[in-house]
Amino acid sequence: MSSHTNTDQETEIFSENFVSAGRYRGGPHGVGDPSDKSLRKVEIEVCIPGIIRERAHREKCHDFINEFGKCGEQHGAWSFIKCRKEVKAMNECLMKWFHHPEFREECTQMYLDERTQYRETGVLRKPVRRPYYINPEKEKERIKKIREEYQRLEHKDDH
Numbered sequence: 001m002s003s004h005t006n007t008d009q010e011t012e013i014f015s016e017n018f019v020s021a022g023r024y025r026g027g028p029h030g031v032g033d034p035s036d037k038s039l040r041k042v043e044i045e046v047c048i049p050g051i052i053r054e055r056a057h058r059e060k061c062h063d064f065i066n067e068f069g070k071c072g073e074q075h076g077a078w079s080f081i082k083c084r085k086e087v088k089a090m091n092e093c094l095m096k097w098f099h100h101p102e103f104r105e106e107c108t109q110m111y112l113d114e115r116t117q118y119r120e121t122g123v124l125r126k127p128v129r130r131p132y133y134i135n136p137e138k139e140k141e142r143i144k145k146i147r148e149e150y151q152r153l154e155h156k157d158d159h
Contacts, residue, residue: 034119037112051107052098057132059095060103069133 068090071083
């Protein structure tokens, strides 16, 4: 058995505080250089496609998603058979925007702007996640119940 001593580089790599390559350590908050516009593999394959998917659902294909949501509510457990036309239209729309070069570039630029802001300020902005489809009638009923409860609690001491 040979005795092996760790080099300075090995010690740094296996330390608890290790952060990958030097360019990801720089900047005013130690999270990377704000002016660096290069993209890592995970950003290209995970982060940016996530933004594309989210924006396509919310902005570009919203009508198709609403149609599928209404069909699903109407047919319940049978929606996987009864709503094939709506699913196909929705998926075609999503695929169109997922592979649209200008839209991809726009989403990439959005990601880079958010990353630059994070690297400049050190503050991570977390978007609020909402469902893609909300039944307007159920939403009105939910809001009505909240208002009634609020009114009840507000006027509780008046009685």
